[in-house]
Amino acid sequence: MSRVRVAIVGGSGYTGGELIRLLLFHPQVEITQVASGSQAGHFVHSAHPNLRKISTLRFCHPDDLTSCDVLFLCLPHGVSSGEIARYRAIAPRVIDLSGDFRLRSPELYQRWYGHEHKAPSLLSEAVYGLPELHRSELTEATLVSGTGCMATTSILGLAPLYRAGIVNQSIPLVVEAKVGSSAAGAKAGPASHHPDRSGAVRSFEPTGHRHTAELIQELGQSGGELRQTVAFSATAIELVRGILVTAHVFLNERLDERAIWRVYREAYQREPFMRLVKERNGVYRYPEPKILAGSNYCDVGFELDVEQQRVVVIAALDNLMKGAAGNGVQALNCMMGWDETLGLTFPGLHPV
Amino acid sequence: MSRVRVAIVGGSGYTGGELIRLLLFHPQVEITQVASGSQAGHFVHSAHPNLRKISTLRFCHPDDLTSCDVLFLCLPHGVSSGEIARYRAIAPRVIDLSGDFRLRSPELYQRWYGHEHKAPSLLSEAVYGLPELHRSELTEATLVSGTGCMATTSILGLAPLYRAGIVNQSIPLVVEAKVGSSAAGAKAGPASHHPDRSGAVRSFEPTGHRHTAELIQELGQSGGELRQTVAFSATAIELVRGILVTAHVFLNERLDERAIWRVYREAYQREPFMRLVKERNGVYRYPEPKILAGSNYCDVGFELDVEQQRVVVIAALDNLMKGAAGNGVQALNCMMGWDETLGLTFPGLHPV
Amino acid sequence: MSRVRVAIVGGSGYTGGELIRLLLFHPQVEITQVASGSQAGHFVHSAHPNLRKISTLRFCHPDDLTSCDVLFLCLPHGVSSGEIARYRAIAPRVIDLSGDFRLRSPELYQRWYGHEHKAPSLLSEAVYGLPELHRSELTEATLVSGTGCMATTSILGLAPLYRAGIVNQSIPLVVEAKVGSSAAGAKAGPASHHPDRSGAVRSFEPTGHRHTAELIQELGQSGGELRQTVAFSATAIELVRGILVTAHVFLNERLDERAIWRVYREAYQREPFMRLVKERNGVYRYPEPKILAGSNYCDVGFELDVEQQRVVVIAALDNLMKGAAGNGVQALNCMMGWDETLGLTFPGLHPV
């Protein structure tokens, strides 16, 4: 059986590199081309040193892309929407890991990204590529969007509660994300300069973060239009890979721990990459991103304050895996009708 | 003029070590004794290697304490309240940095610490040793309590808004603290084992943390009895010293940024250790604990979501300094009528 | 075809955990039992949280081990040599990852480990399990020893130069190893307490380290009995996984860079896990352990001071992989006549 031919545009960044790594070991896929405007002609391993001796691929120029079965776009936000027609002409299936096709309406781009969308007619067609929420749509999709890394963590942590209809939406939802430095990309600058970034606990965009829009959209889809105030804030911490989200949700009825457990178990028991983590003992009692580096798992746990009818939801993932490239491959697996775990079985390391 | 004679009980832990370091360089103080049950007879620098060649003090046994002017207690929670009579006989002024005299009522100990208080009659007498809130009481106090490190950060960040009466208390207050490993003390164990603790982003006590009680008590004092649900959670992160608190507060009226600035400026402009940090440019735009290591500053900043009437408060400090020993020395300076900054002028390092 | 039945003794430590992780995904192996005295009855994932949902294995008691095809021993140094008869009765092939069968003579144990060896007659039979040096012996071996993590890094970096006979042995060999905290094992203690271990650059055993003995033995085997003074020292650094070795070797003739390249290329061009890393440009110009976490590669590079006839050899690996469990699985693959890379293809992450 011949392999599916996959190409990547924007392959020199961190998400691109992770995608190459995953697809090189994917049993059904052959990487035909990896394009990069800045790195054309260089070996892929010059940008991604972990791939030395593993691949002799070289970056091609984006203009030299030839047709393939699936095209991944790993471009900066705002770029792919302007060139999307060209990319769709190259491949019948396009998976865009940027933010350009995540939101369902052009107005939302105006509001959250601050510019007009360049291909508004495609927004209703694109599928938000989170298999746990949009699996059936993915099987038919020809344009799939990647998902924001902090949005993914938050949505996967919270969606079961919203779907179950137990959230008191008259009280604001507060979501706090802690995130590693790789989420800010491969480009160096003063904020990522090691002496200043190391050991940082740095609030950024404490209000108005773009991922809020995804959160509102997807939690709304999970349980009907969201009527709730959403307060999302993010803090950069000393970590390269990984996100931990802590979210505070109030319930519309008094539920005990078993009831919450049941909600999560029903939502996720058949999901290959969702794990419930809530232990009474030991060091790793709640989800922790540390042991997820390189894996596609999203771990979810919670704690209940019965009296306050409050649930603290704790969710963790690797921002380059389940938060970007890994989730993209999972979406590909869905689209192609393959086993969803193909190429994604690495369990993560301990200790690390 | 002769120096004030100060002794320390429980001097082998991290807070004790920090206190010794500060008092050795304090121009008005002489350390007479440092007691430690486990380290008696050893040099102080065997437990605190930064004090090599700086002090030839040795730990004495707690039973060998003699009278002095001021006694600091750095004992584990629950110990000092059982022995407080003895300590007060040794010194006319006692500053207890544990949690034993932080709360004003015995019932609160039952609820938050899970045990009966052993000296309930002293709780009304003890002063919560935060100069920014209780300066005048400190000048007369003979029993002063230290303050919880995460509580201190949260209270200093939030108190001005409560005092100004602009918080909408019908909406819950959500406070998220990010905290370094030194806050868990000097005792080794599986949770602090480097391969497992390094790079951790670890939720602990996502509900029910004891510092919540201090927060409720002190914010209540700042603006009248608190009527609000308080959701406090803490996450241990990769960091040794430092706390960053992110708190979400909703306002009871629509205010602009200048109004919030004014509230903070009025509250803190004469405070020697409070700094407002909110820059438009640069890397350090909000408070960051990284550059506070060793300093007694508490930096406070905020961001406003005008539409949501929401303020995100960001506050940072060094948990062993303004969150423990440094604040204790500042309280001592208040009690003695000295310049509040004596012994506390170290500005922190950059980069570090 | 039925899988080879493998059991592990001492499975609750870091090397044991890594071995379980590798063997769970090994296409030719079935794990029959994992024994642990302290963890018997508990799920394997209670000690190794990365294996949640991946394996439902439980630890058995060491007394309950039943016969199998291959037995891995991951016990503390000095234990297995006293119980080796019992373990060899359980399995026809034993791979002992401790130090007990690494050295070829009992006198060396007296000198470097400070105690008599409990099974001296087996020392000549045991094979030092480094496939790059002992591949042919491994195919016949029934008792194989693991290799010291810092010794492995040093030997793999240096052996080609010794084998080529170009080292001036009248000048001492100086080897400096930089090593992460996981090399000291899973047991917590004051030296691994995060506030004290974090950011440490800590010399330990600057003279007399046991791994020196392996180095002398194996470099001697590579190029005839070593006549050289060997100075080995190690420094613990801020890192969980990984070793970087820097070694200073003087040559017995004036060689240019191409000659050194040729020596390494001839030694390693057919080795699946050895990579030569020496780039003129970019950030990753020499070997770095950071991008090797989880991989079985050993990267080797060098720099030449032509005038001084000095080569600085730089070698890196993951101490739990090529330095312990990964190398053990590679040795198993050799012993069984399988493709040496089975179960060991993970390339490492970037960034991480």
Add this chain to the structure above:
Amino acid sequence: MSRVRVAIVGGSGYTGGELIRLLLFHPQVEITQVASGSQAGHFVHSAHPNLRKISTLRFCHPDDLTSCDVLFLCLPHGVSSGEIARYRAIAPRVIDLSGDFRLRSPELYQRWYGHEHKAPSLLSEAVYGLPELHRSELTEATLVSGTGCMATTSILGLAPLYRAGIVNQSIPLVVEAKVGSSAAGAKAGPASHHPDRSGAVRSFEPTGHRHTAELIQELGQSGGELRQTVAFSATAIELVRGILVTAHVFLNERLDERAIWRVYREAYQREPFMRLVKERNGVYRYPEPKILAGSNYCDVGFELDVEQQRVVVIAALDNLMKGAAGNGVQALNCMMGWDETLGLTFPGLHPV
């Protein structure tokens, strides 16, 4: 008594910032100007956020410098030697912290820095500003050079052995430095990008490092012209501030530990910033840079291999303090005839 008027050129970098911090609290000094080409007009605390609320100084343009008593130069290597006449006209005493006046002969600049020196006639006049070696010359000096951070650590660790004449110079000296990221300066770039720099153990210039020249020059001055091969290599590690040097020295006679102790004690017992660290027990048995951050100490320890007649010297300091700005202030104190510890008493933190 009026304060000495000090100005700084190149004040926006890390060494400049550290110098400002120290001089702001120096009891005999008044900072008159801080010049920076790129930051002119901005507050000093915009580049050095730890100085917020501590100083209201603004950077001036270098062209606007006016006369003062002492001028510190914190410019990139190769700049000050071309402008030195102008700077000496501004102040009767100049302390240049760059590499431009460290070496005593123009040929050495050609060889190690790869360019001709622009003011060769001044090289014999300039004093290598290490008080422990050149104290008496400093009292008369009008042009003083700062010292290389890794060179300083190595020299202070080794000089006593050379001065005592006990080193076997027929065997090469091998010096391995481990160094934090702040030593590479405040300018961001790919090598300092946090995801790539974090957790790095990165060899750089394994041969030919410029600090080797200082080492050769100063060890030669300590014990007569050096006849020895010097192999110096450096490894960047996960750390912001700090250097640990491990050096391997062979002795020309068989000495016991007490003899080595005596050598060091005699050399350093009256030195205010040199500490001998060699403990039998505890976690901090040898020098560690971690607890030196912000302090001006250089800690030195050793281990002896009696049989090999080898001493492993271990030395640690903070590269921005005793390795740059702190040592500069100490040199200033010497030049002015003040107590050498003025402004330099901060002991370092523990834990940190």
